[in-house]
Amino acid sequence: MTKFDEATQAIRIDETTYDVCLDPGYSIGGPLNGGYLMAVVLRAVVDDSPFEHPVSTTSQFLKSPVPGPAQVRVERLKAGRTAAFTRATLVQDGVSQIESLVTTATLTGAEPLYSDKPAHVMPPPEECVKLPNPKPESNMTLNAQMELRFDPPTIAWLSGGPTGRPESRAYFRMTEPQDADPFVLALAVDALPPVVFSAGLRGWAPTVDLTWHLRALPAPGLLTLIGGGRLISDGWFDEEVEVWDSAGRLVAQSRQLARVGRG
Amino acid sequence: MTKFDEATQAIRIDETTYDVCLDPGYSIGGPLNGGYLMAVVLRAVVDDSPFEHPVSTTSQFLKSPVPGPAQVRVERLKAGRTAAFTRATLVQDGVSQIESLVTTATLTGAEPLYSDKPAHVMPPPEECVKLPNPKPESNMTLNAQMELRFDPPTIAWLSGGPTGRPESRAYFRMTEPQDADPFVLALAVDALPPVVFSAGLRGWAPTVDLTWHLRALPAPGLLTLIGGGRLISDGWFDEEVEVWDSAGRLVAQSRQLARVGRG
Numbered sequence: 314m315t316k317f318d319e320a321t322q323a324i325r326i327d328e329t330t331y332d333v334c335l336d337p338g339y340s341i342g343g344p345l346n347g348g349y350l351m352a353v354v355l356r357a358v359v360d361d362s363p364f365e366h367p368v369s370t371t372s373q374f375l376k377s378p379v380p381g382p383a384q385v386r387v388e389r390l391k392a393g394r395t396a397a398f399t400r401a402t403l404v405q406d407g408v409s410q411i412e413s414l415v416t417t418a419t420l421t422g423a424e425p426l427y428s429d430k431p432a433h434v435m436p437p438p439e440e441c442v443k444l445p446n447p448k449p450e451s452n453m454t455l456n457a458q459m460e461l462r463f464d465p466p467t468i469a470w471l472s473g474g475p476t477g478r479p480e481s482r483a484y485f486r487m488t489e490p491q492d493a494d495p496f497v498l499a500l501a502v503d504a505l506p507p508v509v510f511s512a513g514l515r516g517w518a519p520t521v522d523l524t525w526h527l528r529a530l531p532a533p534g535l536l537t538l539i540g541g542g543r544l545i546s547d548g549w550f551d552e553e554v555e556v557w558d559s560a561g562r563l564v565a566q567s568r569q570l571a572r573v574g575r576g
Numbered sequence: 577m578t579k580f581d582e583a584t585q586a587i588r589i590d591e592t593t594y595d596v597c598l599d600p601g602y603s604i605g606g607p608l609n610g611g612y613l614m615a616v617v618l619r620a621v622v623d624d625s626p627f628e629h630p631v632s633t634t635s636q637f638l639k640s641p642v643p644g645p646a647q648v649r650v651e652r653l654k655a656g657r658t659a660a661f662t663r664a665t666l667v668q669d670g671v672s673q674i675e676s677l678v679t680t681a682t683l684t685g686a687e688p689l690y691s692d693k694p695a696h697v698m699p700p701p702e703e704c705v706k707l708p709n710p711k712p713e714s715n716m717t718l719n720a721q722m723e724l725r726f727d728p729p730t731i732a733w734l735s736g737g738p739t740g741r742p743e744s745r746a747y748f749r750m751t752e753p754q755d756a757d758p759f760v761l762a763l764a765v766d767a768l769p770p771v772v773f774s775a776g777l778r779g780w781a782p783t784v785d786l787t788w789h790l791r792a793l794p795a796p797g798l799l800t801l802i803g804g805g806r807l808i809s810d811g812w813f814d815e816e817v818e819v820w821d822s823a824g825r826l827v828a829q830s831r832q833l834a835r836v837g838r839g
Contacts, residue, residue, distance in 0.1 A: 368812065369785045369833050371634040373661045373677050375654045390675055391638045395811075395835075396784060398636045400663075400675065412653055412663065414636050414677055416785055416833070418812075425809035426836075427742060427775050479690060512690050521659060522632045522679055524787040526814060526833055528807050543818070544791050544826045546688035548658075549631065549681075551789060551829060555806070563807045566814060568831060570632050570679070570789055572658070573689075 315491045317458065317500070321349070323356035323385055330384050331357035335405075337380035340454040344377040347520045347569075348503030349455070352496040354401050354413050357385035359495070362397045362417040367495055369416040371524040378403060378410040422530055431539050431557055438462050438484050438535065444471070459504060460486050461538075470510045479508035479542030479550065484535045493531040493558070501536055501556050502567035508542045508552045509573060516574025518550070525554075525567035534559030548573050578754045580721065580763075584612070586620040586648055593647050594620035598668075600643035603717045607640040610783045610832075611766030612718070615759040617664050617676050620648035622758070625660045625680040630758055632679040634787040641666060641673040685793055694802050694820055701725050701747050701798065707734070722767060723749050724801075733773045742771035742805030742813065747798045756794040756821070764799055764819050765830035771805045771815045772836065779837025781813070788817075788830035797822025811836050 320336035333356075339349035355367045383405040390398040396418040403411040435441070441462035447453035464482035469475065485501050487493075493501070502525045507518040537557040542550050550573055556565035583599035596619075602612035618630045646668040653661040659681040666674040698704070704725035710716035727745035732738065748764050750756075756764070765788045770781040800820040805813050813836055819828035 371677055371785075371787055373653070373679060375661055390636070390672060398638055398675065409653060412661065412677060414634055414675060414785070416636060420810050423810050425807055426777075427740075427805075427808040429741075429806045478692075514689075522634075522677070524634060524831070526831070528812070528814070529809060542690075543692045543829065544688055545690040546792060547683050547686050549791070551791070566806065566831070568787070568789070568829070 315489050317487060317489065317491060317497065321352045321356050321496055323353065323360060325360065329386055329388060331387070333383050333385055335378055335380045335383055338454045338458060340452050342452050345380065346455050346503060347372070347374055347523060348500040350378065350403060350411055352499040354385055354403055354411060355415065355496060355499055357387055358399050358401050358415045359417060361387045361389065362399060363392055364397055364417040365419045366417060366527055367415050368418045368420070368527050370413060371522065372411050372413045373522045374411055374520050376408065376410045378405045420530055428563060431537070431555065433482060433539055435464055435482060435537055441465065441484060442468060444468065458488055460488055461504065467511055475513040476511050477513065479512045479545065481505040481508045481511060481540040483538050485538050486535050492533045493536055495527050498527060498531065498556055498565045499525070501538060502554045502565055505538055505540045505554060507571065508540050509545060509550050512545060514573060518571050518574045520569045520571045523567060523569035525565055527565055529562050529564045531558040531564040532560040532562070545573060578752050580750060580752065580754060580760065584615045584619050584759055586616065586623060588623065592649055592651060594650070596646050596648055598641055598643045598646055601717045601721060603715050605715050608643065609718050609766060610635070610637055610786060611763040613641065613666060613674055615762040617648050617666055617674060618678065618759060618762055620650055621662045621664050621678045622680060624650045624652065625662060626655055627660055627680040628682045629680060629790055630678050631681045631683070631790050633676060634785065635674050635676045636785045637674055637783050639671065639673045641668045683793055691826060694800070694818065696745060696802055698727055698745060698800055704728065704747055705731060707731065721751055723751055724767065730774055738776040739774050740776065742775045742808065744768040744771045744774060744803040746801050748801050749798055755796045756799055758790050761790060761794065761819055761828045762788070764801060765817045765828055768801055768803045768817065770834065771803050772808060772813050775808060777836060781834050781837045783832050783834045786830060786832035788828055790828055792825050792827045794821040794827040795823040795825070808836060
């Protein structure tokens with residue numbers, strides 16, 4: 314069991330309730346990372362489902378839960394022949410923190426009938442760059458859990474030269490060796506810095522809701538995250554991330570709606 | 577009040593319940609169109625919200641409700657300063673049919689800070705083609721409610737020549753003159769024939785879940801629907817639709833996960 318497996322563990326205590334313990338190691342400057350929190354919720358949902366894989370997950374981020382004990386309440390809305398529908402709520406101190414709708418099914422790993430290609434060709438990993446380690450006082454503990462190697466132009470905002478477009482692209486793997494699974498993918502779809510940093514914006518950009526689809530089980534090896542956005546308007550932006558595995562397969566697709574930071 | 581306004585009316589009967597009447601005029605060969613059903617749900621959610629616009633909607637299609645009376649049950653999960661979160665369930669004969677999570681906010685119509693362009697340039701409307709009227713026995717009553725004019729290659733599957741890629745593009749307007757509003761957009765994001773028809777597939781392709789984001793209030797005039805997909809695999813496909821208004825603004829973005837038909 315890896316540290317990530319442990320940090321996302323969900324222990325059933327009755328028909329509809331799982332105990333979880335939110336780990337301080339997934340903080341992004343205070344709040345816990347949304348992808349990590351979705352992984353925790355999905356552990357409970359998948360355990361409760363007759364199917365193996367969370368093919369679709371939508372989460373609304375109502376509040377920012379703090380590290381420590383919490384519960385996931387699951388309610389099976391329907392279980393059909395090929396898919397089940399579950400409503401799941403992450404609750405802390407009696408208050409709903411995250412509301413999710415999850416569709417589970419069982420993917421077989423069949424060859425795709427059709428697959429498009431990534432919208433961007435990444436340079437090889439050795440030409441990509443790591444971010445400097447965050448200062449301890451920044452409380453960016455998430456950064457230690459994963460290794461991101463960025464396509465250089467998409468991280469140029471750090472040195473003052475944003476590309477002018479919402480974009481962020483990186484290779485991803487867990488720092489502790491672990492083959493990617495659907496829970497790691499939940500983390501991966503929310504692992505990039507906000508795509509709007511590349512468009513010249515800064516500051517805290519809270520996710521309001523995020524939907525992601527698991528499209529295939531990832532092969533072992535590096536994942537590639539291709540992030541972009543279509544519109545920054547009225548204080549809102551969209552962020553889309555595609556996750557491609559080392560075998561060149563599209564394994565996850567996400568879109569989140571987030572608020573533009575004021576910082 | 578247009579026929580569409582009437583067909584999506586939701587009348588509050590108590591704190592958490594709205595009465596609706598599902599209209600047989602939105603049938604796609606038997607089942608009612610998912611976009612129409614989302615519009616009905618959103619009428620209730622928006623009426624109940626302190627904010628005006630449904631900026632994010634996710635619906636899980638548990639069952640196929642039939643024309644006739646139904647209820648929408650709304651539960652306000654949180655109302656903050658700039659957004660509210662609502663869970664809504666479409667119930668018929670005591671059985672949940674559609675489960676939704678909706679985020680509402682108020683869009684102001686400010687000029688975008690950044691906007692990408694449509695991925696495809698459409699030919700002018702006069703070079704686009706209408707589908708022949710469906711046979712009455714097909715029970716495709718939806719077709720009479722809206723006018724779609726298709727980018728010719730993306731409808732070539734009808735005459736036996738699919739492009740080999742999941743895609744569908746069309747101009748859209750309501751048959752009864754009506755300026756597009758968020759409820760019309762809910763219909764628009766699910767109005768195209770399944771994008772997989774262009775990839776050579778046929779048959780009933782049921783939507784399992786659909787998430788769409790309202791990004792701006794549409795200007796009067798024709799809407800442009802740009803539909804595509806990234807992967808057809810394991811019996812599932814994704815369908816993304818962008819809706820652009822007559823002023824060239826991105827007004828809605830959707831992604832649905834659907835089952836490949838067997839027909």
